[in-house]
Amino acid sequence: MLAFISRRMAAAAAMLLVIGTIIFSLLIIVPGDPAELLLSTGGGSASAEAIANLRANMGLDQPVLTQYVTFLYNTARLDFGTSIVDNGSISSVIALRLPRTLEIIVAGTIFALLLAIPAGTAAGLRAGGKFDIATSAINALLTSVPGFVLGTLFIYFFAQILGWLPAGGYVAFATNPAQHLQMLILPSLTVGLHLATIVFRMTRASVLEMRGHDWVRTAVAKGLRRKRVVRRHILYNALGPIITVVGLQLGILLGSTVLVEFIYNWPGLSGLLVSAVEQRDYPTVRAVILTVSTIFIGINLVIDILSSLLDPRIRLQ
Amino acid sequence: MMSARNFPKRMFLPSVLLAALIIIPFSAPLITAEDPIKIAVRYRLAAPDLQHWLGRDEFGRDRLARVLHGGQVSLTVAFVATTIACIIGTFFGLIGAYFRGPSEFITSRLSDIVLCFPPILLALLVVTLFGPGAGTLVAVLSVLYFPTFARITFSEALRVTSLDFVEASRALGTPSRRIVLGTILPNIAGPLSVQYSLTAAAAITIESGLSFLGLGVVPPAPSWGQMIRGARQFMNQDPLGIMIPCAALVLTIYAINFFCDRLRDTLDPKGASGSGMDEVSKPLALADAPAIKDPDVVAVINKLRLETARFGTSAAVIEDVSLTLRANQCTALVGESGSGKSLSSLALMGLLPGAIRQASGTLQLRRKTGEVVDLGFLDARTLEDIRGNDIAMIFQEPMTSLNPIHKISDQMIEAIQAHRPMSKSDARAHAVQLLKRVGMNDAEQRIDSYPDQMSGGMRQRVMIGMALSCEPRLLIADEPTTALDVTIQAEIIQLLQTLRQDQGTGLSLLFISHNLGVVADIADRVAVMYSGQIVEEGPADQILRDPHHPYTRALIESMPSSHEGLHSAGGDRLPAISGTPPLPSARPSGCTFRDRCPIAVHACAEIRPALYPSADGGRAVRCLRAPEAPAGLMNHQTEAA
Numbered sequence: 014m015l016a017f018i019s020r021r022m023a024a025a026a027a028m029l030l031v032i033g034t035i036i037f038s039l040l041i042i043v044p045g046d047p048a049e050l051l052l053s054t055g056g057g058s059a060s061a062e063a064i065a066n067l068r069a070n071m072g073l074d075q076p077v078l079t080q081y082v083t084f085l086y087n088t089a090r091l092d093f094g095t096s097i098v099d100n101g102s103i104s105s106v107i108a109l110r111l112p113r114t115l116e117i118i119v120a121g122t123i124f125a126l127l128l129a130i131p132a133g134t135a136a137g138l139r140a141g142g143k144f145d146i147a148t149s150a151i152n153a154l155l156t157s158v159p160g161f162v163l164g165t166l167f168i169y170f171f172a173q174i175l176g177w178l179p180a181g182g183y184v185a186f187a188t189n190p191a192q193h194l195q196m197l198i199l200p201s202l203t204v205g206l207h208l209a210t211i212v213f214r215m216t217r218a219s220v221l222e223m224r225g226h227d228w229v230r231t232a233v234a235k236g237l238r239r240k241r242v243v244r245r246h247i248l249y250n251a252l253g254p255i256i257t258v259v260g261l262q263l264g265i266l267l268g269s270t271v272l273v274e275f276i277y278n279w280p281g282l283s284g285l286l287v288s289a290v291e292q293r294d295y296p297t298v299r300a301v302i303l304t305v306s307t308i309f310i311g312i313n314l315v316i317d318i319l320s321s322l323l324d325p326r327i328r329l330q
Numbered sequence: 331m332m333s334a335r336n337f338p339k340r341m342f343l344p345s346v347l348l349a350a351l352i353i354i355p356f357s358a359p360l361i362t363a364e365d366p367i368k369i370a371v372r373y374r375l376a377a378p379d380l381q382h383w384l385g386r387d388e389f390g391r392d393r394l395a396r397v398l399h400g401g402q403v404s405l406t407v408a409f410v411a412t413t414i415a416c417i418i419g420t421f422f423g424l425i426g427a428y429f430r431g432p433s434e435f436i437t438s439r440l441s442d443i444v445l446c447f448p449p450i451l452l453a454l455l456v457v458t459l460f461g462p463g464a465g466t467l468v469a470v471l472s473v474l475y476f477p478t479f480a481r482i483t484f485s486e487a488l489r490v491t492s493l494d495f496v497e498a499s500r501a502l503g504t505p506s507r508r509i510v511l512g513t514i515l516p517n518i519a520g521p522l523s524v525q526y527s528l529t530a531a532a533a534i535t536i537e538s539g540l541s542f543l544g545l546g547v548v549p550p551a552p553s554w555g556q557m558i559r560g561a562r563q564f565m566n567q568d569p570l571g572i573m574i575p576c577a578a579l580v581l582t583i584y585a586i587n588f589f590c591d592r593l594r595d596t597l598d599p600k601g602a603s604g605s606g607m608d609e610v611s612k613p614l615a616l617a618d619a620p621a622i623k624d625p626d627v628v629a630v631i632n633k634l635r636l637e638t639a640r641f642g643t644s645a646a647v648i649e650d651v652s653l654t655l656r657a658n659q660c661t662a663l664v665g666e667s668g669s670g671k672s673l674s675s676l677a678l679m680g681l682l683p684g685a686i687r688q689a690s691g692t693l694q695l696r697r698k699t700g701e702v703v704d705l706g707f708l709d710a711r712t713l714e715d716i717r718g719n720d721i722a723m724i725f726q727e728p729m730t731s732l733n734p735i736h737k738i739s740d741q742m743i744e745a746i747q748a749h750r751p752m753s754k755s756d757a758r759a760h761a762v763q764l765l766k767r768v769g770m771n772d773a774e775q776r777i778d779s780y781p782d783q784m785s786g787g788m789r790q791r792v793m794i795g796m797a798l799s800c801e802p803r804l805l806i807a808d809e810p811t812t813a814l815d816v817t818i819q820a821e822i823i824q825l826l827q828t829l830r831q832d833q834g835t836g837l838s839l840l841f842i843s844h845n846l847g848v849v850a851d852i853a854d855r856v857a858v859m860y861s862g863q864i865v866e867e868g869p870a871d872q873i874l875r876d877p878h879h880p881y882t883r884a885l886i887e888s889m890p891s892s893h894e895g896l897h898s899a900g901g902d903r904l905p906a907i908s909g910t911p912p913l914p915s916a917r918p919s920g921c922t923f924r925d926r927c928p929i930a931v932h933a934c935a936e937i938r939p940a941l942y943p944s945a946d947g948g949r950a951v952r953c954l955r956a957p958e959a960p961a962g963l964m965n966h967q968t969e970a971a
Contacts, residue, residue, distance in 0.1 A: 157581075161542050162558065165562060168565070227731045230681065236748045237745075238714055239714070245733075286451075290457055295458055295459070302455055306448075326782055
């Protein structure tokens with residue numbers, strides 16, 4: 014087990030290195046002078062002095078290898094440098110905003126799992142039945158609604174028409190817990206519903222496959238209660254494939270979080286990212302993307318370990 | 331595989347829908363002459379009128395024109411990017427698959443890396459460097475998606491290249507280029523087209539998302555994402571503004587997904603199948619069963635008829651099957667696959683697949699309490715109490731009959747605790763005892779292993795131990811040795827024999843097999859099934875030494891066995907039974923075996939034989955030409971057919 018975990022951690026670390034390298038080299042392979050490129054907004058070019066400043070600031074005047082080593086070293090220390098725009102420390106901005114993004118993701122994931130696993134199980138157990146046909150049709154429709162469309166429609170219905178919830182904004186939990194949670198509902202619902210469509214699909218397919226296995230017949234033949242057969246011999250077996258797919262889909266989830274935060278004015282990482290992209294603040298963009306990729310790889314590492322705990326065959330390989 | 335000549339009906343609707351949603355935006359000039367960019371602030375947010383069917387937006391631009399032209403932009407960006415990704419990816423995948431080596435590594439690893447970036451973030455990264463615009467979008471999306479195409483092409487091509495006909499054409503000296511273009515490409519077209527539509531849908535989502543953020547298509551060029559962005563501020567006064575582009579976007583993505591789903595189903599039809607947990611259909615009508623008087627009788631199957639429960643037509647898969655199972659007796663149910671022997675036993679367990687229904691007949695069981703119940707009438711809860719407790723079952727496939735992700739101990743303990751109020755540690759001790767009884771060495775240690783750590787023979791011992799855990803009165807063994815090595819087979823049979831003698835309570839064993847050699851070793855009585863009916867039944871030694879039914883005789887003669895005394899076929903060739911058994915829906919008139927029978931006569935086509943008992947009542951046979959058959963029936967007899 015320990016060997017398995019360390020093997021997976023080594024693979025994750027290698028992946029991070031590759032991603033860091035790719036993000037680093039994008040700036041190198043860009044045609045022309047990156048500093049000039051980043052400072053050119055709307056066709057106008059920046060002053061020679063500003064370009065030289067930026068070049069020194071980002072270390073672009075150093076040899077490429079030195080730049081690369083410095084970049085890796087600083088990134089490993091979680092030092093992402095300073096923003097081109099306001100010279101502030103990127104690391105501290107991320108440290109401030111990351112928890113807010115994670116909050117939405119965690120709340121959304123919990124909502125998705127609570128909704129989609131029971132629904133997917135029920136649909137899979139009675140595939141072809143009324144419930145299955147209805148939920149699968151709803152699911153196919155929801156799958157086709159991009160996160161930002163869903164968010165926009167939610168604001169229209171829940172905030173504008175019904176007036177039940179605020180259309181967006183953010184209040185720190187410490188300041189006003191009730192209002193904080195109220196404002197959390199719509200963003201996490203939007204993110205969660207999107208994830209729920211994926212989890213539902215996977216749960217249904219996985220349950221449908223598992224319930225046909227011989228061991229389920231054995232479990233029934235043993236005289237186990239139906240509930241127990243479903244829980245222990247169908248759902249438990251289905252969980253591994255479900256979380257693996259969810260892990261792979263998290264990239265899309267993290268991506269849709271960017272748009273969802275933007276829609277609801279939720280000051281997480283994405284507000285930072287979007288304004289940084291608009292202002293061509295490459296160091297900030299790079300830092301946010303590295304952070305998100307690291308989270309993504311970290312989650313997948315945890316999922317790998319979880320599914321090996323669920324399924325001895327993965328460990329025994 | 332789908333062919334052009336045979337366009338599947340299920341593809342019709344999604345294809346039409348998708349084609350319409352692609353064609354409509356591009357026929358914009360035919361639909362409206364309005365300019366999507368022309369600003370007329372005076373008419374901002376004007377309601378729909380005859381000239382402007384969908385009204386005007388926040389700058390007074392015609393909304394219909396904007397939706398249509400926006401669709402052109404979204405669709406063009408998505409399909410151009412997807413096409414580029416598909417071509418580049420397929421190219422890389424084919425190279426990787428054909429030449430293997432380092433290119434293989436690149437194609438498979440590349441997609442792992444790209445998958446680590448949330449797509450929209452990678453797009454934002456590139457937009458930061460190159461600035462927004464349709465060209466940037468196309469470039470980003472192609473880079474994002476080509477590794478997935480490469481991976482799919484690679485794995486599909488590997489599968490196809492190993493197929494016989496590709497190896498054959500390579501051996502015939504067909505040039506590589508021809509093999510790739512002529513043979514492999516058409517074969518991987520299916521999975522690729524599924525991926526193509528998936529990617530197109532994802533590309534539209536990303537394009538509109540970026541445009542919504544203001545980082546995609548550059549204004550004033552219209553795009554759906556931008557329209558939603560613009561209309562957001564005015565959603566109170568003008569809800570139509572967000573509804574229209576949202577609907578266009580959702581409908582388009584839905585059409586692509588719908589097409590993709592149907593395409594996948596068409597290319598890879600997978601019916602829901604399986605033995606596990608189906609809904610059991612309720613029997614149609616049940617006759618009152620005669621009461622079991624004899625205390626020795628454990629279960630009685632009386633005139634059982636099972637039908638396929640499909641809409642409209644129903645065909646009998648089991649007809650007129652009657653069997654009496656006694657304590658301390660082993661009854662063997664023999665027949666080739668499809669003869670209905672497993673279904674008969676599953677009916678006793680209440681485990682019939684959902685597509686099969688008990689149409690008539692009764693299944694009676696004397697429970698351990700002495701109470702006689704009719705299995706067809708029981709509620710689910712009582713059936714659960716009976717399964718594993720009064721009747722237990724061992725299945726054919728020990729490799730798949732145990733849940734691979736639970737320890738043996740847990741699976742045995744739950745079987746025990748299902749019927750006995752026992753603490754977990756007591757149940758575990760009981761399980762260890764059971765494993766020792768079925769001949770497992772180191773039972774205390776082995777009980778904590780997983781099924782995958784055991785051999786087939788070991789697993790079958792576990793299954794037997796588990797089946798015996800609650801001391802059932804009836805044990806059904808459905809081909810328990812078929813999947814095992816010959817030496818292990820003998821051990822398992824020996825084990826069953828020993829257990830049968832040890833079990834104090836008088837176990838009745840229903841042994842299902844197509845192997846007459848094994849049956850000769852273990853059975854007291856034999857019932858031979860053919861095409862859903864019992865054709866011969868009686869004491870094992872009598873039936874096997876002196877079969878009266880031509881089918882039984884043929885089975886015995888075709889047996890390669892060390893049981894020399896059983897069959898008379900001399901020489902070194904084994905006679906096979908010619909022909910195949912009829913399908914339940916296409917059984918011939920008269921005797922179901924007559925088409926394959928060497929001694930069939932005309933009468934066999936006219937009279938459906940019943941099960942004729944012998945004079946002493948000890949055995950019975952379903953054949954007009956058997957000695958048991960009433961003499962009068964054969965008046966029709968003229969000559970052999």
